[in-house]
Amino acid sequence: MYWWSGMKRDICEFVAKCLICQQVNAEHQVLSGLLKPVMIPEWKWEQVTMDFVSGLLVASKKKDSIWVIVDKLTKSSHFILVKIDYSLGRLAELYVSEIVRLHGVLTSIISDHDSRFTLIFWSKLHEALGTKLNFSSWEKYLPLAEFAYNHSYQSSIKMTPFETFY
Numbered sequence: 001m002y003w004w005s006g007m008k009r010d011i012c013e014f015v016a017k018c019l020i021c022q023q024v025n026a027e028h029q030v031l032s033g034l035l036k037p038v039m040i041p042e043w044k045w046e047q048v049t050m051d052f053v054s055g056l057l058v059a060s061k062k063k064d065s066i067w068v069i070v071d072k073l074t075k076s077s078h079f080i081l082v083k084i085d086y087s088l089g090r091l092a093e094l095y096v097s098e099i100v101r102l103h104g105v106l107t108s109i110i111s112d113h114d115s116r117f118t119l120i121f122w123s124k125l126h127e128a129l130g131t132k133l134n135f136s137s138w139e140k141y142l143p144l145a146e147f148a149y150n151h152s153y154q155s156s157i158k159m160t161p162f163e164t165f166y
Contacts, residue, residue, distance in 0.1 A: 040073065044164075045103035047072040054084050067091070069099060075154045076161035079146045092124035 004010075015021045041047040049072060054065040059081065067080040080098050082091070099106075150161045157164065 041107075042073075044073050044076075045071050045099075046107045048099075048106050048108075052082075052084065067094070069095075071103070071161075074161050074164040075157055076164065077146060077149050079149070088121050088124045089127070092121060092128040095125055096128045 048069050050067065050069045052065050052067055056064055056066070058064045061081065063081040063083055065082050065084045067082045068077060069080065070077045078098060080094055082094065086094075153160055
């Protein structure tokens, strides 16, 4: 049997830095707490989760955050470049121009109780659906990041989101 002093620490450090190890969740991990069951949607893009990645350096187009919107059924995702202080009206317009135009109108949003995704967002989204679409421009590498995410293995569906479509 092979062993060395500090072996467990070294292995933990290696696994923590390994991209493939982080992409494939181990089934034997201890759960952190009780989860509230979420019904599996019957159709693509009828139920989404969304959150913001913020605290980034200001990009060339003066955007400082990424709005991540993930379909609950297929796990496919869109990464939309935004400013963290966008109004709910602006976010609703972006949702229409970037999500509704491709996938239709959703039936529910799951978020971390972010105040931006309350009844006000829904009313602004409703208003936006009656307006002209204004397509936003993306940062140079954001489409590549979205491509990489959609081609990454998702243990919950046992394939990549891309494979769910093709």
